[in-house]
Amino acid sequence: MPTKKNKSTLPRLRLGAGWSYAPAPESAASARINEQYELFINGKWQKPAKRAYIDSINPATEKKLYRAAVASEQDIDKAVVSARTAFDKYWKKMPANERGKYIFRIARLLQEQARELSVMETLDGGKPIRESRDFDVPMACNHFFYYAGWADKLEFAFPNRAPRPLGVAAQITPWNFPLLMAAWKIAPALATGNTVVLKPAETTSLSTLKLASIIEEADLPPGVVNIITGAGDTGAALVRHAGINKIAFTGSTAVGKLIQQQTAATTKKLTLELGGKAANIIFSDAPIDQAVEGVVNGIFFNQGHVCCAGSRLYVQESIAPLFIQKLKDRMATLLVGDPMDKNTDIGAINSAEQLEKINYYIRLGKKEGSLHYESAVALPKKGYFCRPTLFTKVAQSSRLAQEEIFGPVLAILTFRTEDEVIEKANNSPYGLSAGVWTDKGSRIFNMSRRLKAGVVWANSYNLFDPASPFGGYKESGYGREGGVHGLLPYVSF
């Protein structure tokens, strides 16, 4: 609740006084989760050479959900060899339209099993079922559907060039959008005629393993897609493997830089989709209530575990008090809790480690002298949860405004002029995305042109589409995923 009385007597929502939402839980029964998962190599489920496994827990309950194999160098070698064989033996030779039909088939099977996938995604990663059901899974299906159609049309994407596949693509995905990131990686790689070895994050392998079984069901030639599980060591060994032609990595900027260094002496083509610290900019003429919704969506979507999260809010000084008040009021209505409940707005933080990192930044923000505010929502006793949080009086130089937190923590800064906010917004090593809220069309396009970011959302935020390229400037990485431009990282001329 606000600490200071606002001059403009806004009508107040009074929550928590006498009423609450009835629980509306999604059934976990639709997900058939095995106790143990093996590696999907050469079209078969194979036990890891070292018989090592790693537990994955449900972050909302802290209970073990399943255990997944840990791939060692031996397993990785097997996967890369089978991807190479599949490339030479089947995938390279297959008529492009047939290749496309396999990808269409994956898209359809994903749609058919959408509910199970959503439930798995939520149980494994902690994101609200509403988001996995309405965003992650449908978007993943659409991504396969979109790129399937490109398979036999590639010469139209690159005028005056004959694109060729690279060979074996090694792909490493993060834990924030496991299935969607697997789709972003696999679909364009297959459409352009490459074969794949993909490693999901160790805390969230479930939906990707389910995707492997869907690929098995789709009857793709063995070895065209291989899914190996494991933690950082597995990923590092995959990156090092001499038999791969391409690395597509989504994750932290620190790891992305390591990969660039490790592959410096190789011909492996590299694309990186890394961190961000996006500026979400509110001008005084913006539709304020819409903008508040956009800011909430920008920073609290998926618990703020979003590389393009609008984590730096720039509000024009003249409306700052009103805007922040409205934002706090809206935050008071956000439900934090059981991710399987359809009412839940903010689910569980993905891991204990990530929760600790977020809490570290909250402590740091207070120490740096910024003003801390969090909603009063009650948190479940078990599981990893964090209240929606914001900081005001944040300095541009503060670490809260410079570093990626990857949690539901918003840093609020103010500005007076357009030049000032452009300079502040661009004053970041990152450049993944930005938001601009204003009623003036010409201002939107001026801002969009001058913001150094790969995606600019005007009067909107956190929108994605398979047809729309996504990727960063500067230390947010290079290469694009989605759209025509998303084909380029997987071809050579």
Next chain:
Amino acid sequence: MKKSTQRLSVLKTYKLYIGGQFPRTESGRYVAALDANGNKIANLCLASRKDCREAIVAARGALGSWSQRAANNRGQILYRIAELVESRKEAFIAELQQQGLSRSAATRETNAAIDCLIYYAGWCDKYQAIFSTVNPVASSHYNFSVCEPMGVVTLLAPASPLLGLVSVLAPCVAGGNTAVVLANEKRSLSAISLAEVLHSSDVPGGVVNILTGSYAELLPWIVEHRDVNAVVYAEKDAAQLPSLRTKATGNLKRVLHWPLDDWQQAEVQSPYRILDLQEIKTTWHPIQQIAGSGASY
């Protein structure tokens, strides 16, 4: 010693080109440029780390107005460079000969460099239409992706002293980037002569900056500098690449390798070289969903 009846020839002083000016290196150091027979042609500046920094600052300063200049105007300026090289063709040919090329090779090199400039002059206002897209997203948004220059680009000029240099420089600046060129260590003269042409061709100061000096000394500074966005390395020999890529990691510079030795080949010239130095920016803009949105008029 000259005979008393002969006119004393005037030797040219080759200087650096930074921010639209021709300073000597701040370090006061020089190196002799030699012809094919090992005879001294001229003294060249041995640029220092500080010269690199000055050049990068100048390039960053020029980026805003150059990248936002009308594409058509950028095209006109590139064409103007070609015109002026053409008008000084004999001087460029003679200088190339001094650096060891035969008369016919020097002529071919100069002609191809002029044609290359004209080729990219024409692309300035066209590549955007080839590589941009309007994306049919499912939601009610107007969504489009355009090319934007990466920013400040370091060009490590290849051995082909004029054509090679122009072949990396033209696509870089045609795309709205600004450049810091490290002239080829072995044959640097043409690069400075080109700077003199650039200077009188309406190329704003700072858009192209040219340094002569030691690769071994300058490369670390020019590649590690945090305010450089991309590096183009254009030798076929990839030996330098691992170290370049490693040094570029600090701020995740894009490292482009254009592995060519014969710059006369047709495929050297391509709008894909412009694209190599572009970022793709996607903008989402809502479309109003009221008042007749469902009507079929």
